[in-house]
Every structure is written in structure tokens, then in C-alpha cells.
Amino acid sequence: MGTVRIGYMVAKELQQVRTEVGVQQEKSSRNEQGTEVWKFLWDLNMKHKLKHFIWKRLQNILPVNEVIKRRVGRGSELCACCGEQPETVEHMFFYCKHAELIWKASPIQWDGLLEFRKSVWLWWNSLMEAKARDAGKEHICLTVNLLWQIWKSRNRVQFEREVGCPGIVGMKAVQEWNEYEVARHKDERKVWEEKIKQKAPTEWLPPVEGFVKLNVDAALSTVKGVVGWGVVARQENGGMLKAWAGRGERYTEAVVEEANAILIALVKAGRIGRRKVRVQSDCKGVVESIRIGCRQDPKVGAIVEDILRLKDQFENCYFSFVKREGNCVCHYLAKFAMHVTSDIEWEEFFPIWLVNLAKKDVRDIAHPM
Ligand SMILES: [Zn+2]
Numbered sequence: 001m002g003t004v005r006i007g008y009m010v011a012k013e014l015q016q017v018r019t020e021v022g023v024q025q026e027k028s029s030r031n032e033q034g035t036e037v038w039k040f041l042w043d044l045n046m047k048h049k050l051k052h053f054i055w056k057r058l059q060n061i062l063p064v065n066e067v068i069k070r071r072v073g074r075g076s077e078l079c080a081c082c083g084e085q086p087e088t089v090e091h092m093f094f095y096c097k098h099a100e101l102i103w104k105a106s107p108i109q110w111d112g113l114l115e116f117r118k119s120v121w122l123w124w125n126s127l128m129e130a131k132a133r134d135a136g137k138e139h140i141c142l143t144v145n146l147l148w149q150i151w152k153s154r155n156r157v158q159f160e161r162e163v164g165c166p167g168i169v170g171m172k173a174v175q176e177w178n179e180y181e182v183a184r185h186k187d188e189r190k191v192w193e194e195k196i197k198q199k200a201p202t203e204w205l206p207p208v209e210g211f212v213k214l215n216v217d218a219a220l221s222t223v224k225g226v227v228g229w230g231v232v233a234r235q236e237n238g239g240m241l242k243a244w245a246g247r248g249e250r251y252t253e254a255v256v257e258e259a260n261a262i263l264i265a266l267v268k269a270g271r272i273g274r275r276k277v278r279v280q281s282d283c284k285g286v287v288e289s290i291r292i293g294c295r296q297d298p299k300v301g302a303i304v305e306d307i308l309r310l311k312d313q314f315e316n317c318y319f320s321f322v323k324r325e326g327n328c329v330c331h332y333l334a335k336f337a338m339h340v341t342s343d344i345e346w347e348e349f350f351p352i353w354l355v356n357l358a359k360k361d362v363r364d365i366a367h368p369m
Contacts (some may be wrong), residue, residue: 028189045184046141046177050148057120057147058088065158080158088121092154093147098163099206101152108142123230138181144172160229177290181296188292202323204361206238211276211316216264218257221338227252228337229261230266233363238362241349244268245333246343258283259303261334262290262319266310275315280322282331287321329357 081098
């Protein structure tokens with residue numbers, strides 16, 4: 001994977017508020033916000049050992065030299081990495097040259113948090129603000145992996161006198177974080193696949209009241225190298241509200257075109273001002289990716305990202321999979337679209353073959369075989 005270089009800046013107002021928080025207030029905020037902090041920590045998607053590590057770090061019970069010296073009165077309080085300063089948690093993670101080099105070499109930077117380094121608690125509290133950002137939680141988890149690697153690297157210096165390369169320490173953090181993320185998405189995918197297997201609908205069903213159902217499909221001609229896409233908007237009674245069809249000259253892969261068709265459907269629905277939509281496609285993979293919010297796929301990740309962004313503009317937007325039999329109208333519309341010369345939009349008056357296909361869907365529901 002590429003590097004994740006992020007320069008988060010905490011908003012100015014927030015910085016001011018935080019700077020004004022003194023040690024006294026810090027103590028009270030520990031009590032007030034404690035529950036929220038722990039809940040946030042336990043809910044993060046990472047290994048338990050990492051959560052426990054952060055918990056110890058926030059409780060100030062990580063066995064750094066200053067803490068040991070203060071508790072048992074033995075040993076040196078000096079940092080083994082630099083030999084210059086007492087080793088507090090803050091020194092070990094942020095101020096020590098050893099840690100600074102690792103942060104510099106790391107793919108994740110938190111420029112806005114620099115001034116909170118004086119307290120791991122304040123620093124963590126400010127880091128939590130990133131959770132609302134796009135991929136914020138993932139970046140927080142990556143950061144935890146980095147803190148863990150800094151701690152492990154410090155232990156190697158402390159106990160084995162072995163100084164590692166800062167770049168490699170940063171890389172390990174990215175590697176472990178990435179492995180965990182990939183495994184996690186695989187698990188989510190499995191659960192979702194199981195669910196689909198259990199009840200993959202084969203028939204078209206009308207939307208519930210107040211919703212518009214958008215069926216989409218794409219068709220490819222490998223011979224002509226063109227792609228056709230179709231979108232049909234239908235209401236509770238099964239009748240068509242609108243239909244769109246268009247052609248693309250570039251031939252890519254089926255899954256990419258299916259994802260594109262979903263994106264087009266959202267754009268079209270937005271333009272006609274519908275706020276509650278049910279989008280249905282017969283491409284299982286893409287629907288899955290959208291539903292679990294997985295943007296990692298090298299082929300459709302970027303399109304899924306756009307779809308998820310557009311989704312937020314709707315009051316209610318839901319994606320589902322239907323087998324091809326239940327997506328008949330769009331299946332033929334997309335095939336038809338491969339031959340059109342420019343994009344077409346229908347409203348009120350629709351081609352008769354399209355009307356007949358739509359009617360057949362409704363008949364099938366009324367009189368199941
Ligand atoms: Zn040091």
C-alpha cells in the first residue's frame with residue numbers, strides 16, 4: 001500500500017480551548033470524560049493488546065524509568081535511549097530524540113497535536129477529535145500501532161541495547177495495522193456473503209411508501225468495446241417514474257461499470273429531488289463493498305468512495321442486491337443502451353417494451369408461479 005501521510009490540523013478554536021486547559025482542569029476532565037475515553041478506546045477496531053497498552057499509557061502505569069524510580073526507588077530514572085532526560089511517558093513517546101526520529105519517519109503526522117505532547121491524556125483527547133473525519137478511526141488505529149512500535153523499540157534499547165532504524169519502526173506499524181484492517185474486512189465480507197446466500201431475492205419488489213426504487217444495470221459488448229447503462233426509477237405501485245439510459249465508449253471491467261451505473265443512479269435521483277431511495281443492483285460484489293463501506297478495492301474503491309459521499313446527501317439511501325431475474329427491466333434497458341447515440345431520459349411516456357417488462361414484474365408479484 002502507499003503511505004498515508006496526513007497532516008491533521010486541529011481547528012484553531014479547539015487548540016485555544018485545549019491550551020487553556022491546565023493541569024488542574026486536566027485532572028477533572030479525566031474524571032468527567034473518563035467514561036467516554038474508555039468507551040471510545042474499547043470500540044476501536046484493533047487487537048486487544050493494543051487497547052490494553054493505550055489504557056496503561058493513559059493510566060500512567062507503563063513501566064518507564066521515571067515511574068519505576070518513583071514507585072520503588074530503585075534504578076535510574078534516565079531515559080536509556082538518549083541518556084539525557086528522565087524517562088516520563090511523555091518523554092518516551094514524544095520528546096526523546098529516539099521517538100522524534102520515528103515520528104518523522106512515520107507515514108502519519110498529527111501537526112495539530114504537537115502542543116498537547118506535554119500530557120498523554122490531553123494528547124489522546126485531542127486525537128479522539130479525528131474520529132469524525134473521513135477514515136479518522138482508521139488513522140487513530142494506525143497511530144496506536146505507531147505508539148506500540150515506539151514502545152517496543154524503546155524496550156529493545158532499554159533491555160537489549162539494540163537501536164533500531166526509525167524508518168523500519170514506522171513501517172512495522174503500517175504493516176501490522178494494514179494486516180489487521182485486511183483481515184477485518186475479510187471477516188465482515190464473509191458475514192455479509194453468508195447473509196446474502198441465505199436470502200438473495202430473485203424477484204423485483206416495489207419500494208415501501210415514500211421511497212423510490214432505483215434499479216440499475218450495465219451491459220458490456222466485448223466485440224464493440226462499448227458499455228451501456230440503464231437506471232429505472234419506480235414507485236410503490238410498480239409504475240415507472242423515470243428511466244435513463246446511456247452509452248460509454250470506453251470498455252473497462254464489468255464490476256467497474258456496474259459500480260458506475262450505481263453512481264449515475266444516485267446522481268439522477270438527486271437531480272429529480274428524491275430524498276428517499278432504494279438502490280438495487282445485480283452486482284453482488286459492488287453492493288457488498290458499498291454496504292460495508294469498503295473503499296480498499298483497487299478496481300472500484302474510488303467509485304465506492306464517491307457513492308458513499310453522494311449517499312450522505314439523501315435522507316435515506318439503502319443499497320441491495322437482487323438476482324438478475326429481479327432486475328430484468330434494467331438488464332434489457334442496459335443492453336438497449338449499448339446502441340444509443342446519446343444519453344436518453346424518459347418521463348411519463350416510455351418505450352412499450354420497457355412498459356411491458358415493468359408490468360411483468362408487477363404481475364409476477366401478484367400471481368407468483
Ligand atoms: Zn530520551
